[in-house]
Amino acid sequence: MASVSGDKKDSELKLYSYWWSTCSFRVRIALNLKGLKYEYKAVNLLKGEQYSPEFTKLNPIGYVPVLVDGDLVLSDSFAILLYLEEKYPHYHPLLPQDLHKKSINFQAANIVSSSIQPFQNLATLKYIKENVSPDEQQQLAFSKHHTEKGFVALERLLKDYAGRFATGDEVFLADLFLAPQIHLAIKTFKVDMTQFPVLSRLNGAYNEIPAFQDAMPEKQPDTPLTSAS
Template identity: 65%
Template sequence: MASGGGEASKKLKLYSYWRSSCSCRVRIALNLKGLDYEYIAINLLKGENKTPEFLKLNPLGYVPVLVDGDITVADSFAILLYLEEKYPQHPLLPQNIQKKALHYQAANIVYASIQPYQNIPIIGYIKEKLGPDEMLAWCQHHIRKGFTALEKLLENHAGKYATGDEPFLADLFLAPQIDGAVRRFNLDMNEFPLLSKINESYNEHPAFQDAMPGKQPDTPPEARVD
Protein backbone atom coordinates (compact mmCIF):
# COMPACT_ATOMS: atom_id res chain seq x y z
CA MET A 1 0.00 0.00 0.00
CA ALA A 2 1.04 3.61 -0.44
CA SER A 3 3.35 5.13 2.09
CA GLY A 4 5.11 8.43 2.49
CA GLY A 5 7.70 7.70 5.17
CA GLY A 6 9.94 5.04 6.66
CA GLU A 7 12.79 3.60 4.65
CA ALA A 8 11.59 5.38 1.52
CA SER A 9 14.90 5.03 -0.30
CA LYS A 10 14.52 1.24 -0.27
CA LYS A 11 10.93 1.26 -1.43
CA LEU A 12 9.43 1.37 -4.84
CA LYS A 13 8.61 4.96 -5.76
CA LEU A 14 5.53 5.79 -7.80
CA TYR A 15 5.21 9.19 -9.40
CA SER A 16 1.47 9.60 -9.69
CA TYR A 17 -1.41 12.03 -10.10
CA TRP A 18 -4.59 11.32 -8.17
CA ARG A 19 -6.98 11.44 -11.14
CA SER A 20 -4.70 9.72 -13.66
CA SER A 21 -6.33 6.45 -14.70
CA CYS A 22 -2.93 5.30 -15.98
CA SER A 23 -1.47 5.79 -12.51
CA CYS A 24 -4.48 4.08 -10.96
CA ARG A 25 -3.78 0.90 -12.95
CA VAL A 26 -0.33 0.70 -11.42
CA ARG A 27 -1.61 1.48 -7.93
CA ILE A 28 -4.03 -1.44 -8.19
CA ALA A 29 -1.25 -3.77 -9.33
CA LEU A 30 1.02 -2.72 -6.48
CA ASN A 31 -1.81 -3.30 -4.01
CA LEU A 32 -2.70 -6.72 -5.44
CA LYS A 33 0.93 -7.79 -5.26
CA GLY A 34 1.26 -6.46 -1.72
CA LEU A 35 4.15 -4.16 -2.62
CA ASP A 36 4.91 -1.21 -0.37
CA TYR A 37 5.68 2.00 -2.23
CA GLU A 38 6.29 5.68 -1.74
CA TYR A 39 3.68 7.89 -3.41
CA ILE A 40 5.18 10.97 -5.06
CA ALA A 41 2.47 13.34 -6.24
CA ILE A 42 2.91 15.09 -9.58
CA ASN A 43 0.34 17.83 -10.14
CA LEU A 44 -0.40 17.80 -13.86
CA LEU A 45 -2.55 20.93 -13.66
CA LYS A 46 0.39 22.87 -12.23
CA GLY A 47 2.79 21.52 -14.85
CA GLU A 48 4.97 19.58 -12.42
CA ASN A 49 5.30 16.90 -15.10
CA LYS A 50 7.14 19.40 -17.30
CA THR A 51 9.96 20.24 -14.92
CA PRO A 52 13.52 19.29 -15.91
CA GLU A 53 13.69 16.92 -12.93
CA PHE A 54 10.61 14.98 -13.97
CA LEU A 55 11.53 14.95 -17.66
CA LYS A 56 14.71 13.11 -16.69
CA LEU A 57 12.47 10.30 -15.45
CA ASN A 58 10.13 10.36 -18.44
CA PRO A 59 11.03 12.56 -21.43
CA LEU A 60 7.37 12.51 -22.53
CA GLY A 61 6.35 14.14 -19.29
CA TYR A 62 3.60 11.63 -18.44
CA VAL A 63 2.69 9.82 -15.27
CA PRO A 64 3.01 7.18 -13.97
CA VAL A 65 6.70 6.57 -13.46
CA LEU A 66 7.99 3.74 -11.28
CA VAL A 67 11.44 3.82 -9.73
CA ASP A 68 12.72 0.51 -8.38
CA GLY A 69 16.25 1.04 -7.10
CA ASP A 70 18.37 1.81 -10.15
CA ILE A 71 15.56 0.98 -12.58
CA THR A 72 13.13 3.61 -13.86
CA VAL A 73 10.09 2.56 -15.89
CA ALA A 74 7.58 4.94 -17.45
CA ASP A 75 4.22 4.14 -19.11
CA SER A 76 1.59 2.12 -17.28
CA PHE A 77 1.64 -0.90 -19.58
CA ALA A 78 5.43 -1.15 -19.37
CA ILE A 79 5.31 -0.77 -15.59
CA LEU A 80 2.70 -3.51 -15.24
CA LEU A 81 4.72 -5.93 -17.36
CA TYR A 82 7.84 -5.07 -15.36
CA LEU A 83 6.06 -5.70 -12.07
CA GLU A 84 4.70 -8.98 -13.38
CA GLU A 85 8.17 -10.26 -14.26
CA LYS A 86 9.99 -9.06 -11.17
CA TYR A 87 7.27 -9.60 -8.56
CA PRO A 88 5.35 -12.75 -9.56
CA GLN A 89 3.10 -12.86 -6.48
CA HIS A 90 -0.55 -12.50 -7.45
CA PRO A 91 -0.07 -12.88 -11.22
CA LEU A 92 -1.62 -10.20 -13.40
CA LEU A 93 -2.22 -12.66 -16.24
CA PRO A 94 -4.05 -16.01 -16.21
CA GLN A 95 -2.33 -19.18 -17.38
CA ASN A 96 -5.01 -19.99 -19.96
CA ILE A 97 -3.75 -18.65 -23.29
CA GLN A 98 -7.21 -17.71 -24.58
CA LYS A 99 -8.00 -15.75 -21.44
CA LYS A 100 -4.56 -14.16 -21.57
CA ALA A 101 -5.29 -12.93 -25.10
CA LEU A 102 -8.63 -11.55 -23.94
CA HIS A 103 -6.88 -9.56 -21.24
CA TYR A 104 -4.46 -8.08 -23.75
CA GLN A 105 -7.36 -7.15 -26.04
CA ALA A 106 -9.51 -5.62 -23.30
CA ALA A 107 -6.60 -3.69 -21.81
CA ASN A 108 -5.68 -2.36 -25.24
CA ILE A 109 -9.23 -1.14 -25.92
CA VAL A 110 -8.96 1.05 -22.83
CA TYR A 111 -5.30 1.91 -23.34
CA ALA A 112 -5.50 2.87 -27.02
CA SER A 113 -9.15 3.52 -27.91
CA ILE A 114 -10.65 5.24 -24.85
CA GLN A 115 -8.20 6.77 -22.40
CA PRO A 116 -6.08 8.81 -24.86
CA TYR A 117 -9.16 10.75 -25.94
CA GLN A 118 -9.72 12.05 -22.42
CA ASN A 119 -6.19 13.18 -21.62
CA ILE A 120 -5.93 16.68 -20.17
CA PRO A 121 -4.28 18.28 -23.26
CA ILE A 122 -6.87 16.77 -25.62
CA ILE A 123 -10.00 17.68 -23.70
CA GLY A 124 -8.53 21.06 -22.80
CA TYR A 125 -8.06 21.86 -26.48
CA ILE A 126 -11.59 20.75 -27.38
CA LYS A 127 -13.08 22.70 -24.49
CA GLU A 128 -11.21 25.83 -25.56
CA LYS A 129 -12.14 25.56 -29.23
CA LEU A 130 -15.68 24.13 -29.04
CA GLY A 131 -16.88 24.56 -25.47
CA PRO A 132 -17.53 22.31 -22.46
CA ASP A 133 -20.62 20.62 -23.92
CA GLU A 134 -18.74 19.45 -27.00
CA MET A 135 -15.83 18.33 -24.81
CA LEU A 136 -18.16 16.18 -22.72
CA ALA A 137 -19.87 14.76 -25.81
CA TRP A 138 -16.44 13.91 -27.29
CA CYS A 139 -15.39 11.98 -24.18
CA GLN A 140 -18.71 10.18 -23.85
CA HIS A 141 -18.63 9.14 -27.51
CA HIS A 142 -15.24 7.47 -27.23
CA ILE A 143 -16.08 5.85 -23.89
CA ARG A 144 -19.33 4.44 -25.27
CA LYS A 145 -17.57 3.10 -28.35
CA GLY A 146 -14.97 1.33 -26.24
CA PHE A 147 -17.43 0.07 -23.63
CA THR A 148 -19.69 -1.35 -26.35
CA ALA A 149 -16.75 -3.31 -27.72
CA LEU A 150 -15.77 -4.51 -24.25
CA GLU A 151 -19.28 -5.75 -23.51
CA LYS A 152 -19.17 -7.88 -26.67
CA LEU A 153 -15.61 -9.08 -26.07
CA LEU A 154 -16.24 -10.24 -22.51
CA GLU A 155 -19.88 -11.37 -22.66
CA ASN A 156 -19.05 -15.10 -22.75
CA HIS A 157 -16.11 -14.95 -20.36
CA ALA A 158 -16.88 -12.60 -17.48
CA GLY A 159 -17.54 -13.74 -13.93
CA LYS A 160 -17.01 -11.54 -10.92
CA TYR A 161 -14.21 -9.99 -12.96
CA ALA A 162 -13.37 -9.66 -16.65
CA THR A 163 -12.68 -13.34 -17.35
CA GLY A 164 -13.75 -15.17 -14.21
CA ASP A 165 -13.60 -14.91 -10.46
CA GLU A 166 -10.05 -13.55 -10.10
CA PRO A 167 -8.88 -10.06 -11.10
CA PHE A 168 -6.23 -9.85 -13.78
CA LEU A 169 -4.74 -7.33 -16.22
CA ALA A 170 -7.94 -6.17 -17.96
CA ASP A 171 -9.53 -5.40 -14.61
CA LEU A 172 -6.71 -3.00 -13.78
CA PHE A 173 -7.62 -1.02 -16.90
CA LEU A 174 -11.38 -1.32 -16.56
CA ALA A 175 -11.78 -0.22 -12.95
CA PRO A 176 -10.31 3.30 -13.26
CA GLN A 177 -11.89 3.80 -16.68
CA ILE A 178 -15.36 2.99 -15.36
CA ASP A 179 -14.76 5.19 -12.31
CA GLY A 180 -13.74 8.07 -14.56
CA ALA A 181 -16.64 7.51 -16.94
CA VAL A 182 -19.09 7.91 -14.07
CA ARG A 183 -17.41 10.56 -11.90
CA ARG A 184 -15.76 12.75 -14.54
CA PHE A 185 -17.88 12.29 -17.64
CA ASN A 186 -21.37 11.55 -16.28
CA LEU A 187 -21.84 8.39 -18.35
CA ASP A 188 -24.98 6.35 -17.66
CA MET A 189 -23.64 2.87 -16.93
CA ASN A 190 -27.11 1.35 -17.32
CA GLU A 191 -26.14 1.12 -20.99
CA PHE A 192 -23.45 -1.40 -20.05
CA PRO A 193 -24.87 -4.08 -17.71
CA LEU A 194 -21.89 -6.44 -17.90
CA LEU A 195 -19.34 -3.76 -17.06
CA SER A 196 -21.62 -2.48 -14.32
CA LYS A 197 -21.75 -5.94 -12.77
CA ILE A 198 -17.98 -6.32 -12.91
CA ASN A 199 -17.61 -2.87 -11.38
CA GLU A 200 -19.52 -4.06 -8.32
CA SER A 201 -16.66 -6.46 -7.65
CA TYR A 202 -14.13 -3.65 -7.98
CA ASN A 203 -16.13 -1.64 -5.46
CA GLU A 204 -15.85 -4.49 -2.96
CA HIS A 205 -12.13 -5.27 -3.41
CA PRO A 206 -9.78 -3.33 -1.07
CA ALA A 207 -6.85 -3.41 -3.51
CA PHE A 208 -8.99 -1.66 -6.10
CA GLN A 209 -10.74 0.75 -3.76
CA ASP A 210 -7.54 1.90 -2.05
CA ALA A 211 -6.13 2.76 -5.50
CA MET A 212 -9.08 4.81 -6.72
CA PRO A 213 -8.65 8.54 -7.45
CA GLY A 214 -10.81 9.61 -4.53
CA LYS A 215 -8.47 8.08 -1.94
CA GLN A 216 -5.00 9.31 -2.88
CA PRO A 217 -2.69 11.54 -0.82
CA ASP A 218 -3.02 14.36 -3.38
CA THR A 219 -6.79 14.07 -3.89
CA PRO A 220 -8.37 17.51 -3.32
CA PRO A 221 -10.73 17.62 -0.33
CA GLU A 222 -13.77 18.20 -2.53
CA ALA A 223 -13.03 15.02 -4.52
CA ARG A 224 -12.19 12.69 -1.65
CA VAL A 225 -14.20 9.52 -1.24
CA ASP A 226 -14.10 7.94 2.22
Protein backbone atom coordinates in the same frame (compact mmCIF):
# COMPACT_ATOMS: atom_id res chain seq x y z
CA MET B 1 -1.80 3.86 2.20
CA ALA B 2 1.36 4.17 0.14
CA SER B 3 4.50 4.12 2.24
CA VAL B 4 8.15 3.16 2.27
CA SER B 5 8.83 -0.41 3.33
CA GLY B 6 11.95 -1.89 4.83
CA ASP B 7 11.35 -5.09 2.86
CA LYS B 8 14.15 -5.59 0.35
CA LYS B 9 11.76 -6.57 -2.43
CA ASP B 10 9.95 -3.24 -2.50
CA SER B 11 11.91 -0.77 -0.37
CA GLU B 12 13.06 1.24 -3.40
CA LEU B 13 9.76 1.52 -5.21
CA LYS B 14 8.58 5.05 -5.93
CA LEU B 15 5.47 5.86 -7.92
CA TYR B 16 5.09 9.26 -9.55
CA SER B 17 1.35 9.62 -9.74
CA TYR B 18 -1.57 12.02 -10.06
CA TRP B 19 -4.67 11.28 -8.03
CA TRP B 20 -7.15 11.47 -10.96
CA SER B 21 -4.98 9.78 -13.60
CA THR B 22 -6.55 6.49 -14.71
CA CYS B 23 -3.12 5.29 -15.85
CA SER B 24 -1.73 5.89 -12.36
CA PHE B 25 -4.86 4.35 -10.84
CA ARG B 26 -4.31 1.02 -12.59
CA VAL B 27 -0.70 0.83 -11.39
CA ARG B 28 -1.78 1.61 -7.83
CA ILE B 29 -4.21 -1.31 -7.99
CA ALA B 30 -1.43 -3.65 -9.15
CA LEU B 31 0.92 -2.54 -6.38
CA ASN B 32 -1.85 -3.07 -3.83
CA LEU B 33 -2.78 -6.50 -5.17
CA LYS B 34 0.84 -7.63 -5.07
CA GLY B 35 1.30 -6.21 -1.59
CA LEU B 36 4.14 -3.95 -2.68
CA LYS B 37 4.66 -0.87 -0.55
CA TYR B 38 5.89 2.22 -2.29
CA GLU B 39 6.57 5.90 -1.87
CA TYR B 40 3.90 8.08 -3.46
CA LYS B 41 5.36 11.02 -5.38
CA ALA B 42 2.59 13.41 -6.39
CA VAL B 43 2.81 15.17 -9.76
CA ASN B 44 0.21 17.93 -10.15
CA LEU B 45 -0.82 17.78 -13.81
CA LEU B 46 -3.04 20.86 -13.54
CA LYS B 47 -0.04 22.92 -12.41
CA GLY B 48 2.12 21.53 -15.20
CA GLU B 49 4.57 19.77 -12.88
CA GLN B 50 4.84 16.96 -15.45
CA TYR B 51 6.80 19.36 -17.68
CA SER B 52 9.31 20.37 -15.04
CA PRO B 53 13.00 19.61 -15.74
CA GLU B 54 13.03 17.23 -12.78
CA PHE B 55 10.12 15.16 -14.08
CA THR B 56 11.02 15.16 -17.77
CA LYS B 57 14.35 13.59 -16.82
CA LEU B 58 12.25 10.66 -15.66
CA ASN B 59 9.78 10.70 -18.55
CA PRO B 60 10.57 13.03 -21.46
CA ILE B 61 7.01 12.89 -22.81
CA GLY B 62 5.70 14.29 -19.54
CA TYR B 63 3.10 11.69 -18.59
CA VAL B 64 2.34 9.84 -15.36
CA PRO B 65 2.80 7.27 -14.01
CA VAL B 66 6.51 6.68 -13.59
CA LEU B 67 7.83 3.84 -11.47
CA VAL B 68 11.32 4.04 -10.01
CA ASP B 69 12.76 0.76 -8.78
CA GLY B 70 16.34 1.31 -7.69
CA ASP B 71 18.25 2.26 -10.82
CA LEU B 72 15.34 1.48 -13.14
CA VAL B 73 13.04 4.29 -14.26
CA LEU B 74 9.99 3.04 -16.14
CA SER B 75 7.09 5.00 -17.60
CA ASP B 76 3.88 3.93 -19.33
CA SER B 77 1.40 2.01 -17.22
CA PHE B 78 1.29 -1.03 -19.50
CA ALA B 79 5.07 -1.41 -19.34
CA ILE B 80 5.04 -0.90 -15.57
CA LEU B 81 2.37 -3.55 -15.04
CA LEU B 82 4.20 -6.12 -17.15
CA TYR B 83 7.43 -5.32 -15.32
CA LEU B 84 5.78 -5.83 -11.94
CA GLU B 85 4.31 -9.10 -13.18
CA GLU B 86 7.69 -10.36 -14.38
CA LYS B 87 9.51 -9.31 -11.21
CA TYR B 88 6.85 -10.42 -8.72
CA PRO B 89 4.98 -13.26 -10.52
CA HIS B 90 3.99 -15.07 -7.32
CA TYR B 91 2.44 -12.02 -5.62
CA HIS B 92 -1.08 -12.14 -7.07
CA PRO B 93 -0.42 -12.97 -10.77
CA LEU B 94 -1.90 -10.39 -13.13
CA LEU B 95 -2.16 -12.78 -16.07
CA PRO B 96 -3.82 -16.20 -16.26
CA GLN B 97 -1.84 -19.26 -17.37
CA ASP B 98 -4.46 -20.10 -20.01
CA LEU B 99 -3.28 -18.59 -23.32
CA HIS B 100 -6.81 -17.85 -24.53
CA LYS B 101 -7.75 -15.94 -21.38
CA LYS B 102 -4.39 -14.19 -21.37
CA SER B 103 -5.02 -12.95 -24.91
CA ILE B 104 -8.47 -11.64 -23.94
CA ASN B 105 -6.88 -9.76 -21.04
CA PHE B 106 -4.41 -8.11 -23.40
CA GLN B 107 -7.18 -7.25 -25.85
CA ALA B 108 -9.42 -5.68 -23.21
CA ALA B 109 -6.52 -3.73 -21.72
CA ASN B 110 -5.58 -2.43 -25.16
CA ILE B 111 -9.11 -1.27 -25.91
CA VAL B 112 -8.92 0.89 -22.79
CA SER B 113 -5.35 2.10 -23.28
CA SER B 114 -5.51 2.81 -27.02
CA SER B 115 -9.16 3.41 -27.89
CA ILE B 116 -10.56 5.16 -24.80
CA GLN B 117 -7.98 6.71 -22.50
CA PRO B 118 -6.09 8.81 -25.11
CA PHE B 119 -9.31 10.63 -25.97
CA GLN B 120 -9.91 11.83 -22.41
CA ASN B 121 -6.49 12.69 -21.04
CA LEU B 122 -5.63 16.26 -20.07
CA ALA B 123 -3.25 16.84 -22.98
CA THR B 124 -5.95 15.93 -25.51
CA LEU B 125 -8.62 18.06 -23.87
CA LYS B 126 -6.18 20.97 -23.61
CA TYR B 127 -5.44 20.76 -27.33
CA ILE B 128 -9.16 20.67 -28.17
CA LYS B 129 -9.78 23.66 -25.92
CA GLU B 130 -7.01 25.73 -27.50
CA ASN B 131 -7.42 24.69 -31.13
CA VAL B 132 -10.96 23.46 -31.69
CA SER B 133 -13.44 24.77 -29.13
CA PRO B 134 -13.22 26.42 -25.70
CA ASP B 135 -16.64 24.94 -24.87
CA GLU B 136 -16.08 22.53 -21.97
CA GLN B 137 -19.30 20.66 -22.72
CA GLN B 138 -18.10 19.91 -26.24
CA GLN B 139 -14.82 18.64 -24.86
CA LEU B 140 -16.61 16.35 -22.42
CA ALA B 141 -18.96 15.16 -25.17
CA PHE B 142 -15.92 14.22 -27.28
CA SER B 143 -14.46 12.12 -24.47
CA LYS B 144 -17.81 10.60 -23.56
CA HIS B 145 -18.38 9.53 -27.16
CA HIS B 146 -15.10 7.62 -27.31
CA THR B 147 -15.65 6.16 -23.84
CA GLU B 148 -19.04 4.76 -24.80
CA LYS B 149 -17.70 3.48 -28.13
CA GLY B 150 -15.00 1.59 -26.25
CA PHE B 151 -17.47 0.31 -23.68
CA VAL B 152 -19.65 -1.13 -26.46
CA ALA B 153 -16.64 -3.08 -27.72
CA LEU B 154 -15.69 -4.25 -24.22
CA GLU B 155 -19.24 -5.32 -23.47
CA ARG B 156 -19.29 -7.50 -26.59
CA LEU B 157 -15.80 -8.88 -25.98
CA LEU B 158 -16.33 -9.86 -22.36
CA LYS B 159 -19.90 -11.16 -22.38
CA ASP B 160 -18.74 -14.73 -23.03
CA TYR B 161 -15.74 -14.60 -20.67
CA ALA B 162 -16.75 -12.61 -17.62
CA GLY B 163 -17.40 -14.31 -14.32
CA ARG B 164 -17.18 -12.31 -11.16
CA PHE B 165 -14.41 -10.42 -12.94
CA ALA B 166 -13.56 -9.66 -16.56
CA THR B 167 -12.23 -13.07 -17.60
CA GLY B 168 -13.46 -15.36 -14.85
CA ASP B 169 -13.52 -15.41 -11.08
CA GLU B 170 -10.03 -14.02 -10.49
CA VAL B 171 -8.73 -10.48 -10.87
CA PHE B 172 -6.39 -10.13 -13.82
CA LEU B 173 -4.89 -7.42 -16.03
CA ALA B 174 -8.11 -6.48 -17.80
CA ASP B 175 -9.74 -5.61 -14.49
CA LEU B 176 -6.93 -3.18 -13.64
CA PHE B 177 -7.69 -1.26 -16.83
CA LEU B 178 -11.47 -1.47 -16.58
CA ALA B 179 -11.96 -0.30 -13.00
CA PRO B 180 -10.36 3.17 -13.37
CA GLN B 181 -12.03 3.76 -16.73
CA ILE B 182 -15.48 2.88 -15.43
CA HIS B 183 -14.93 5.05 -12.36
CA LEU B 184 -14.00 8.03 -14.53
CA ALA B 185 -16.88 7.40 -16.93
CA ILE B 186 -19.37 7.57 -14.07
CA LYS B 187 -17.83 10.44 -12.12
CA THR B 188 -16.73 12.75 -14.94
CA PHE B 189 -18.65 11.87 -18.09
CA LYS B 190 -21.89 10.75 -16.41
CA VAL B 191 -22.10 7.70 -18.66
CA ASP B 192 -25.37 5.79 -18.27
CA MET B 193 -24.00 2.41 -17.23
CA THR B 194 -27.37 0.66 -17.53
CA GLN B 195 -26.53 0.21 -21.22
CA PHE B 196 -23.46 -1.80 -20.18
CA PRO B 197 -24.70 -4.55 -17.85
CA VAL B 198 -21.50 -6.62 -17.89
CA LEU B 199 -19.29 -3.63 -17.08
CA SER B 200 -21.73 -2.47 -14.41
CA ARG B 201 -21.63 -5.87 -12.73
CA LEU B 202 -17.83 -5.89 -12.83
CA ASN B 203 -17.74 -2.42 -11.32
CA GLY B 204 -19.80 -3.66 -8.41
CA ALA B 205 -17.28 -6.43 -7.81
CA TYR B 206 -14.36 -3.98 -7.92
CA ASN B 207 -16.04 -1.87 -5.28
CA GLU B 208 -15.81 -4.78 -2.85
CA ILE B 209 -12.03 -5.30 -3.12
CA PRO B 210 -9.75 -3.35 -0.74
CA ALA B 211 -6.87 -3.26 -3.25
CA PHE B 212 -9.12 -1.43 -5.71
CA GLN B 213 -10.73 0.81 -3.12
CA ASP B 214 -7.41 1.88 -1.61
CA ALA B 215 -6.23 2.88 -5.10
CA MET B 216 -9.25 5.16 -5.65
CA PRO B 217 -8.44 8.75 -6.65
CA GLU B 218 -10.34 10.08 -3.67
CA LYS B 219 -8.04 8.22 -1.27
CA GLN B 220 -4.71 9.44 -2.64
CA PRO B 221 -2.46 11.88 -0.73
CA ASP B 222 -2.75 14.55 -3.42
CA THR B 223 -6.53 14.52 -3.77
CA PRO B 224 -7.96 18.05 -3.53
CA LEU B 225 -11.17 16.68 -2.07
CA THR B 226 -11.80 17.47 1.56
CA SER B 227 -13.44 14.10 2.17
CA ALA B 228 -13.21 10.74 0.53
CA SER B 229 -16.36 8.92 -0.52
